[in-house]
Amino acid sequence: MANGKEVFEGVEWRIRVADGSSEALVPATGLATKFWQAVKGLISGLALKVWMFLKKAWDMGANDPRKVIHCIKVGLALTIVSLFYFMRPLYDGVGGNAMWAIMTVVVVFEPTVGATLYKCLNRICGTFLAGFLAVGVHWIASRSGDRFEPFVVGASVFLLASAATFSRLIPSVKSLFDYGAMIFILTFSFVAVSGYRVDKLFDLAHQRISTIIIGTSLCVLVIMLVCPIWSGQELHSLIVRNMDKLADSIDGCVKQCFTNNNEEADKKLQGYKCVLSSKGTEESMANFARWEPSHGQFNFRHPWKQYLKIGASMRSCAYCIETLSSCISSENQAAESIKKHLRSSCLKVSSSSSSAMRELAETIKTMNKSSTIDLLVGEMNGAVQELQNDLKSLSYLLNPSPTLENKKLETGSMEATATVVPLMEIIPAVTLASILIETAARIEALVDAVEELAKLAEFTVNDDKSKQSKMKDKIVPNEEKNEGAMKALQRV
Helix, strand or coil, rough: HHHHHHHHCCCCCECCCCCCEECCCCCCHHHHHHHHHHHHHHHHHHHHHHHHHHHHHHHHHHHHEEEEEEEEHHHHHHHHCCCHHHCHHHHHHHHHHHHHHHHHHHHHHCCCHHHHHHHHHHHHHHHHHHHHHHHHHHHHHHHHHCCCHHHHHHHHHHHHHHHHHHHHCCHHHHHHHHHHHHHHHHHHHHHHCEEEEEEECHHHHHHHHHHHHHHHHHHHHHHCCCCCHHHHHHHHHHHHHHHHHHHHHHHHHHHHHCCCCHHHHHHHHHHHHHHCCHHHHHHHHHHHHHHCCCCCCCCCCCCCCHHHHHHHHHHHHHHHHHHCCCHCCCCCCHHHHHHHHHHHHHHHHHHHHHHHHHHHHHHHHCEECCHHHHHHHHHHHHHHHHHHHHHHCCHHHCCHHHHCCCCCEEEEEEECCCCCCCCCHHHHHHHHHHHHHHHHHHHHHHHHHHHHHHHHHHCCCCCCCCHHHHHHHHHHHHHHHHHHHHHHHHHH
């Protein structure tokens, strides 16, 4: 019976229409059924979205636990400052303006120590200055009589608010005191205008300043004592990571062009994009790091501006890598014979350039002066010179000599038959090599920027004699090889 029932349920009833075709008969569903299905689909879709959101939030917290710690610190600071409102002795001490302390914690608490100190100091200075000026304006206005008092207050608000707003447009003021200027405008306008209706203006200003000092002091204590995150350390680590990514991108670009190792090269190739998009982050971190006290290996007057110069030099190199990536993905590709001719020298330039950049990253990471960077730069310049020689030897491909049709030309360690190659197949290879040479030149500027940082920050000297001797042994055979090749060419 069960099998018969299943067969009966699987039967499809169809009806033949006038044009000869047939249509399936579907049982009509009621309005309540349709409504229930719509509600069921809506609930399941909403539950799925909530589950995906929670999963993403969990993954974000697992990947970067510092974000979770920051949330806990904000909750801890708000809980402590709420005691001024819940406990009667503390509440009587600050008055009904205890809410200003809670508001201060909410608006000034930031993930890093530098950002929190920047907002706290700006808020205190802006509130103090605005409070004193507002009390002074109120005293002058009260002496001018009831008729002229609103005009004096209104004129002072107009002039000082306009001047403070204009100061926010000055770049040097904006980078350091933008938040303080905004707090100054808010506090001065609030206290000055309130003084026209409030009799005890001095008490109002005193309570407001007291609550703000309480809130900012509590924020500073929590942010510096509970798992502190320093803006300077974050900037330092960001520069090191970007430099390593840039070195991987150089290797990835050239390997993608000459070895066709797409999977590994594509992963390394995308690193330069992080360097191009990190300018705003570097500037904000450098600005906040200037407010931080001495911590770890960083002094109070650490040259944070030099990190911005290093970042600018890295972006200059990243632009070359971006152009190099565009040339590699272009439809017009170089001939295989040209690629084979330039493969060895291009790979050597990319390898030496990436080695120099990794050495610079290690220098910044350990804050020790490198004893091998000069040797690596010399090796990079030697590779660039070899690439330039290979480019010069391409001239015979455009204008081959009739007497050399059946002869073979020796360039370095390879032999190539003099055959005519179209100009459009040579241009992509020449462009690629020229960009590599320009990248190497910009890496030298990056080396100068890092050496300037080492000088200003007083990096310690690390004499790694074994590493230096290995680099010398590596460079000397190459020089002997080049001298041997030159002697062979002279004999020919």
